Each structure stands twice: as structure tokens, then as C-alpha cells.
Amino acid sequence: MSFKIAIIGAGSVGFTKKLFTDILCVPEFRDVEFALTDLSERNLQMIKSILDRVVEFNKLPTKVTATTDRRAALEGARYIISCVRVGGLEAYADDIRIPLKYGIDQCVGDTICAGGILYGQRNIPVILDFCKDILEVAEPGAKFLNYANPMAMNTWAAIEYGKVDTVGLCHGVQHGADQIAEVLGAKSRTELDYICSGINHQTWFIDLRLNGRKIGKDELVAAFEAHPVYSQQEKLRIDVLKRFGVYSTESNGHLSEYLPWYRKRPDEITRWIDMSDWIHGETGGYLRYSTETRNWFETEFPQFLESAARPIDPAKRSNEHASHILEALETNRVYRGHFNVKNNGIVTNLPQDAIIESPGFVDRFGINMAAGITLPEACAATCTSSINVQRMSVHAAISGDIDLLKLAVLHDPLVGAVSTPEEVWQMVDEMVVAQARWLPQYADAVPAAKERLSKSRIKTREWAGAARRDVRSIEELRAEKTALKQAV
Incomplete structure (x- = not known):
């Protein structure tokens, strides 16, 4: 099978890689084209490097493109997956x-x-822009798979006001x-x-x-x-x-x-x-975790790139809904x-x-x-x-x-x-x-x-709140990961 999947917010590197490898666990999807788009050229190039390494190592014909031009990424897409975090x-x-x-x-x-409601205010205008582009340049009848939070608000806006065939997905x-x-x-x-x-x-x-x-x-x-x-x-x-x-x-x-x-x-x-x-x-636990994850990825990118050179194992396919749908x-x-x-x-x-x-x-x-x-x-x-x-x-x-x-x-x-x-x-x-x-x-x-x-x-x-913790340094994160490996 050959069709196009666009991923908006593909700079969410870990999640994009998971969705990508999950989809390629389906034998019929080897010839699919993945079009990655994000506001950050830097993040796009990092995730594209990782996905290219996966394709190269597994000797697949899969095509991966990356562009900050969202409409170009959406053009002709049958499926559009959104992982955006508007405002970062x-x-x-x-x-x-x-x-x-x-x-x-x-x-x-x-x-x-309070936070989720304002998050929705930032996301919904952007979601409607996505829907407009989908209706204008994507494959007719394209399906929009929204992973972005606030899930219900984003999906509500896309269905009610964007008029696009939309499903919201969570784990x-x-x-x-x-x-x-x-x-x-x-x-x-x-x-x-x-x-x-x-x-x-x-x-x-x-x-x-x-x-x-x-x-x-x-x-x-x-x-x-x-x-x-x-x-x-x-x-x-x-x-x-x-x-x-x-x-x-x-x-x-x-x-x-x-x-x-x-x-x-x-x-x-x-x-x-x-x-x-x-x-x-x-x-603020998820904010701390997200900040540490971003810092860790940017520092340890060479290791992430190296670890991408592994066989795709269908037995390790995740339970995220997208690939199964x-x-x-x-x-x-x-x-x-x-x-x-x-x-x-x-x-x-x-x-x-x-x-x-x-x-x-x-x-x-x-x-x-x-x-x-x-x-x-x-x-x-x-x-x-x-x-x-x-x-x-x-x-x-x-x-x-x-x-x-x-x-x-x-x-x-x-x-x-x-x-x-x-x-x-x-x-x-x-x-x-x-x-x-x-x-x-x-x-x-x-x-x-x-x-x-x-x-x-x-x-x-x-x-600071009732139970706030400081963002940990790369050195602290590295020490923790080393201790966990030794414990195992």
C-alpha cells in the first residue's frame, strides 16, 4: 500500500518515533510516505535523522520528508496526526x-x-488552521487523528467548527x-x-x-x-x-x-x-518532566540517533491507537x-x-x-x-x-x-x-x-505550590539513569 501520513508537531521526537515504528510494524505499510512538519527546523532535522536511520537500518522503501511548510506536508495526505504543543x-x-x-x-x-483552559485557547485557532488546510489540500475524506491536549476541546473544535473527520486518541x-x-x-x-x-x-x-x-x-x-x-x-x-x-x-x-x-x-x-x-x-510535575526530557534529548541526541539503528520488532509495537486504526x-x-x-x-x-x-x-x-x-x-x-x-x-x-x-x-x-x-x-x-x-x-x-x-x-x-521539585540537571539525570541500570 502507498499513501501519505502527515505528522504535525513532529518535533515531539520520542512520540513521533514511537508512532512511526508502530506504523511500520504493519507489513502492508512499508511503502508509506511520512511527511513531518513543525515550527522548529532544528527539531525537524533531528527527528528526520532518527527516522532516516530507522529506515536505512531496516532496508525499507519508506519515504520520510520534513518541512516547516505545513500545507506542503498536508498536500495529498490520507491521514494527519497532530502532536502539537502550542506555545511550547x-x-x-x-x-x-x-x-x-x-x-x-x-x-x-x-x-x-486554569492551565488546560488556556492551553485550549492557544490550540483551538491553530487546530482550525489545520482543518482548513486539510479540507483544501489533503486527500478527499482525509482523517485527522488528534493526540494533542486538551484532547476534548481540540477534538470538539475540529469536528464542530473545522468540519474535518476527526478522532481524538489517548492512552x-x-x-x-x-x-x-x-x-x-x-x-x-x-x-x-x-x-x-x-x-x-x-x-x-x-x-x-x-x-x-x-x-x-x-x-x-x-x-x-x-x-x-x-x-x-x-x-x-x-x-x-x-x-x-x-x-x-x-x-x-x-x-x-x-x-x-x-x-x-x-x-x-x-x-x-x-x-x-x-x-x-x-x-507542576509534568512541566518539570517535560523540561528535563527536552534537555536530556538535546544533550544526548547522538545516543538517540545511534539507538535508532535497530530492527523494527512487531512484538514491541506499542498500544498507541494510531497504527492499529x-x-x-x-x-x-x-x-x-x-x-x-x-x-x-x-x-x-x-x-x-x-x-x-x-x-x-x-x-x-x-x-x-x-x-x-x-x-x-x-x-x-x-x-x-x-x-x-x-x-x-x-x-x-x-x-x-x-x-x-x-x-x-x-x-x-x-x-x-x-x-x-x-x-x-x-x-x-x-x-x-x-x-x-x-x-x-x-x-x-x-x-x-x-x-x-x-x-x-x-x-x-x-x-511554589504544595509539592514542587526543581528541574534536575543533566548530571543528576545521568547519575539517576546509571543507578537504575546498576540496580537492574
């Missing part, structure tokens, strides 16, 4: 830093909460299933069957079967509490399991941001999180996964216009969702709170209405648990002014926001 780490640092001045402590800040369901299989003593995840549904980063395992036997709440709680690692790392997640009756896909730190109960006070934050790794609740669409080998699409009755007790994440099957006829799923009431209530925030955020990003943006942030569960309306209004002004270069739709609102900030009497504080 500079804007992301503001997503964490500014809310901390108002007492809002985020672990990740890329889905909802949270797979990671949660791995944990459940482990605590239940399964020899492999293939022994575990499940129905998982909700919205991205708030998806719920509403039916679990281990070798055909139904697993109930009490058995699952006992299994997690008996696990020597997860019992400490996932304390908040286990508490939600006890109260809601079902397990959430999302990590301890991520889940804590979408609820109004666990990160509202510093002493509560330290009670529920675990500092063994960033993902379990560390303040493409394989099913092109070969008719059926794939079951969990996909982000517009609800339209798929989940009975969530809004029709929402972007839900739920089970579906892919074959040559497309992505076919399993309809008629009903969430437990507490899960539906929690998801609906986030959906209301997402809807207002998308509409604000489209219209450039700063008042609607402020209302979206005000209705965020964690922000509302921590901040007053006056604080929210000032915080949003501050974030919009700080990120103005990535927010063209708010250009007319920036001067008035600056004026209000100059007259504000609302006090803020310089606060």
Missing part, C-alpha cells in the same frame, strides 16, 4: 506559574483547570487496564476484558471481567490496597474507587485536578499525592479501542454535543462506536461538570470572548474550590496578557486587560 514550554510554564499566585496547584494542567485507558490486570494477578492484559467510558482523562471502568469472571468493587479495592506500590502511589484514585464504585483511567495526579475535593488546600494535597514520580501529584481502515483487520468522538447518543447520560471517550471497533468502514452505554450517576455528574467547562472554553476560543473565558475558568471544579470570582477575573486577565502572542482571538481584549491589571487591588502571592 514557555507558555506551559505560565499555565502553572500564574494560577499558583492565586492558590491553584496543578500537577499537569493540560485538560481543564489512559490502556495504562489503567495494565494496572488492573496487575493487581488482579493476571498473567497478561489479554486476560482482562472491560468496558471503559466517559470523557478523556475521566474515563471509568464500568465493567471488568477477568477470564470471563465479573470483578466487583470490593475485590478491586482490596486488590489495589494490597498492592505494595499502587496502594501508595494511587491513594486518591483508590479513594475515588471506594466512593464512586468504579476505577478511573487517569493517574493520581491528573485525576486530582478535575475534582474539587483533593487539591483545594496544601495540607490536603500532601495527604493524597505521592512524590515517587511526577505523575502521582507533584506540583490505520491498519484496520486499510486492511480490514478489526481493531477494538477507546476513541474520542462526538457523543450523539453513545453515552446516554452525557450531553449530546460532548466529546466522549468510549469503546469502538474499526474496520474498512470506519470507526464504529458501541452505543447505549450508561455511566454510574456519580461518574456522569463529574464528567458533566467538566463538559460544561469544555463547551464554554471552546466557544470562548472561537469567539475571542474574554468574559466567556472567565466564566469557563470560574466554573472549573478545582478553580471554583480555591478562588473567588474577583481572583478568577484577575487571573484570566493576567494569563491572557502573558500569553497574548499565542492568543490572536483576544488581541482586542488585551489592552483593557492590561488596564485592569494596572489598577487591581487583589493580592497574590509567590508560591
